[in-house]
Structure formats: C-alpha cells, structure tokens
Amino acid sequence: MKTDLPTTEWIWRNGKLIPWEDASIHVMSHVVHYGSSVFEGIRSYETPQGPAVLRLQDHLRRFFDSARIYRMDLGYSPEEIATACIDLMRANGLGECYIRPVAIRGMGALGLNPHPSPVETYIICWPWGAYLGADALEKGVDACVSSWQRPSPNTYPTLAKAGGHYMNAQLMKMEAAANGYAEAIALSPSGLVSEGSGQNIFLVRNGVLVTPRLDGTMLSGVTRDCILKLAADEGIPVAAEGVAREALYTADEVFFSGTAAEITPVRSIDRIEVADGKPGPITLRLQKALLEVAKGQRPDRHGWLTHVSPGADQENARSGAESSAATPAGVASRG
Ligand SMILES: Cc1ncc(COP(=O)(O)O)c(C=O)c1O
Known part of the structure; x- marks a missing residue:
C-alpha cells in the first residue's frame, strides 16, 4: 500500500496488536458513509526519564466523553485504553510520537441508525513533527478568518471530537490554503x-491572556487547559470571554494551541500583521513552559506526564501522574 505516512509495525485493534498492513476496513463500514467515528490526538515527548505521554488520562476522558455523546460503547475501560497506548508505543519502539485512538462504526447496516454497525476501536501511533511546518513554532503562521463558521450549539456537539465534525474543518482548511x-480561524454563528480548524486560539492584549469562552461551538482543548494552568502558575492574568473578530487584528499577540499544533504563534490575520509580526513574549514564555513540562525539564507539578519506559510506574507515582495501567482516568478540567 503506497502512503506518505510514516508507517509503524503495529496497530492496536480491539484488544490485539495487528500488523500495519492489516488494519483496513470495508467500504460498507458505516463510518465511510456518515463520518461516524470519535477519536483523540495525544503526544508523547522524550524526557530524561524516557518517553512520557502528556495528559494521557485527560485525553482519554475526552475520548470516552465523545463516545458517550454519540452512544458508542467502546467495550474497554479508560485504563485498558491507556495501557494499550503505552503497550503500542513500546511494541513500535517509539519515544516522541503522536497517538491516535479512534473508534469507528464498522460494517453492519447502512441507514442512519448507527446501532446495527459494530463499534471497532483502534489505536495508531507514529512520529509526527510540527503540524504547521518546521518554521511555524518559531516564526508563526499566516492565518485568515474563514468564510465558514463553526456550527451552532445543539447542532453538532462540539465538545465531542468526532470524525464528521471535521468536514467543517476541512472546508476551512481548503479555503485557507x-x-x-x-x-x-472560525467565527461562531x-x-x-x-x-x-484544529486548534484553540488565544490572544494577548495589555498583558492579559484572552481565549474565547467555551460556548458550545468549539472543542475544549487539553492544551488550552494546560495554557490556562501554566499562565496562572506564571502569574499571567487570564480571561475566557467573548472575543470580537476585530480584537484579533488589534491584539499584541495571537497564538494557536493544540496537541498537534502545540503553541504556534500567529504572525498575521487576513494579511494584517499581529503587532510587529513576530511571536510575542507571553507566547514564547508559555511555549517554553509547556515544552519544558512535556519534556521533563521542569517539575510536573500538575501530574501531567505518564512515563512509558519499562519500570516507569515509580516515576509516575513520584510525579503524581496516574499509572496508565492501574488507576482511573483523570477528569479533564474545562477552563
Ligand atoms: C477543532 C479542534 N479544536 C481544538 C483542538 C485542540 O485540542 P487539544 O489541545 O486537546 O489537542 C483540536 C485538536 O484536537 C481540534 O481538532
């Protein structure tokens, strides 16, 4: 099979490791026709104690929340999926990587009632560099306000990370490209x-870090939550509030946040430079803080890391992170 993706040896499917080439689905699977899937995107980083997964329990809490919203029974507990993520990384010999649990409605029946189609759960992991390109984290990216909006609350449940929702994101991304x-950048209705399209957004104005409040039109990002907590740790004032479009043009700093995008500065919006077009000091401070925690270079005071190396349980206990194998999923805070 020809693909530009970096392939790995193993994929986890319904409790078993299977070879990469065997992880295919039938064209009559419900998900192919109706987008019926839920998924997560998680990153692991190299630390002095070996690889560690950032906020594994919080991502899996959202994975199970997404499945609950779409009435999908995954057939596994969060602890089992956490253990499976770690086992898969070890089996593939991966340290720094991206981990993608995905549950799909498989082949059963077509028609909009999804229940006759069985739920199949997969986990894939692979090395994935900077999502918006090598220079993006340092120099920032040029963004536009999309002519496509996010859906109204009570249309698509945007707190769920579901495959079908990303048709809207693809329209935005294609138009931008x-x-x-x-x-x-999407506006709400x-x-x-x-x-x-696949990140939360922050701006800085007069030293205050501002992010749109969770209003039922966006995903509650785990990275967003990290940033709100790190900003509080650093004594940076924070506000989650309604943000007018023009506040983007007049901000001192703007950045995206997400597991894939990490903290990516935005240097212009609709071809209007953000301040002088260079990443600002608060953006850089938070970018550094997040990467240092993820890479084990500063204390993990919130217990965000799950260490992966064999014998890492002691490290997890010391850092306050819950052991992937033995403890229940943590509750993602909703900033
Ligand atoms: C639509 C959307 N918003 C926000 C985010 C950021 O979420 P997180 O920080 O949990 O990766 C993502 C990434 O998953 C996303 O797809």
Whole structure:
C-alpha cells in the first residue's frame, strides 16, 4: 500500500496488536458513509526519564466523553485504553510520537441508525513533527478568518471530537490554503471568534491572556487547559470571554494551541500583521513552559506526564501522574 505516512509495525485493534498492513476496513463500514467515528490526538515527548505521554488520562476522558455523546460503547475501560497506548508505543519502539485512538462504526447496516454497525476501536501511533511546518513554532503562521463558521450549539456537539465534525474543518482548511494562508480561524454563528480548524486560539492584549469562552461551538482543548494552568502558575492574568473578530487584528499577540499544533504563534490575520509580526513574549514564555513540562525539564507539578519506559510506574507515582495501567482516568478540567 503506497502512503506518505510514516508507517509503524503495529496497530492496536480491539484488544490485539495487528500488523500495519492489516488494519483496513470495508467500504460498507458505516463510518465511510456518515463520518461516524470519535477519536483523540495525544503526544508523547522524550524526557530524561524516557518517553512520557502528556495528559494521557485527560485525553482519554475526552475520548470516552465523545463516545458517550454519540452512544458508542467502546467495550474497554479508560485504563485498558491507556495501557494499550503505552503497550503500542513500546511494541513500535517509539519515544516522541503522536497517538491516535479512534473508534469507528464498522460494517453492519447502512441507514442512519448507527446501532446495527459494530463499534471497532483502534489505536495508531507514529512520529509526527510540527503540524504547521518546521518554521511555524518559531516564526508563526499566516492565518485568515474563514468564510465558514463553526456550527451552532445543539447542532453538532462540539465538545465531542468526532470524525464528521471535521468536514467543517476541512472546508476551512481548503479555503485557507487556496488563498495562501497556513491556517483558518472560525467565527461562531454569533459572529464572535471560536477556534482554528484544529486548534484553540488565544490572544494577548495589555498583558492579559484572552481565549474565547467555551460556548458550545468549539472543542475544549487539553492544551488550552494546560495554557490556562501554566499562565496562572506564571502569574499571567487570564480571561475566557467573548472575543470580537476585530480584537484579533488589534491584539499584541495571537497564538494557536493544540496537541498537534502545540503553541504556534500567529504572525498575521487576513494579511494584517499581529503587532510587529513576530511571536510575542507571553507566547514564547508559555511555549517554553509547556515544552519544558512535556519534556521533563521542569517539575510536573500538575501530574501531567505518564512515563512509558519499562519500570516507569515509580516515576509516575513520584510525579503524581496516574499509572496508565492501574488507576482511573483523570477528569479533564474545562477552563
Ligand atoms: C477543532 C479542534 N479544536 C481544538 C483542538 C485542540 O485540542 P487539544 O489541545 O486537546 O489537542 C483540536 C485538536 O484536537 C481540534 O481538532
């Protein structure tokens, strides 16, 4: 099979490790026709104690929340999926990587009632560098406000990370690319700023870090939550509030946040430079803080890391992170 993806040896499917080539699905699977899947995106980083997964329990809490919203029974507990993520990384010999649990509605029946189609759960992991390109984390990206909006609350449940929701994100991303931008920012149906195609958004104005409040039009990002907590640790004032489109043009700093995008500065929006077009000091401070925690270079005071090396349980206990194998999933805070 020809693919540009970096392949790995193993994929986890319904409790078993199977070879990469065998992880295919039938074209009559419900998910192919109706987008019926839920998934997660998680990163692991190299630390002095070996690889560690950032906020594994919080990502899995959201995975199970997404499944609950779409009435999907995954057939596994969060602890089992956490253990499976770690086992898969070890089996593939991966340290720094991206981990993608995904549950799909398989082949059973077509028609909109998804229940006759069985739920199948997969986990894939692979090395994945900077999502928006090698320079993006340092220099920032050019973004536009999309002509596509996020859906209204009570249309698509945006707190769920579900495959079908990303049709909207793809429209945004394609339009941005066609017009020469790296990324798109969506407004909500109210006209206020919502989020990027696959990231949350923050701005800084007069030293205050501002992010749109969770209003039912965006995903509650785990990275967003990290940033709100790190900002509090660093004594940076924070506000989660309604953000007008024009506040993006007049901000001192703007950045995206997400597991894939990490903290990516935005240097222009709709071809208006953000301040002087260079990443600002608060962006850089938070970027450094997040990467240092993820890479074990500063104390993990919130217990965000799950260490992966064999014999890592002691390290997990010491850092306050819950052992992937033995303890229940933590509750993601909703900032
Ligand atoms: C639509 C959307 N918003 C926000 C985010 C950021 O979420 P997180 O920080 O949990 O990766 C993502 C990434 O998963 C996303 O797809």
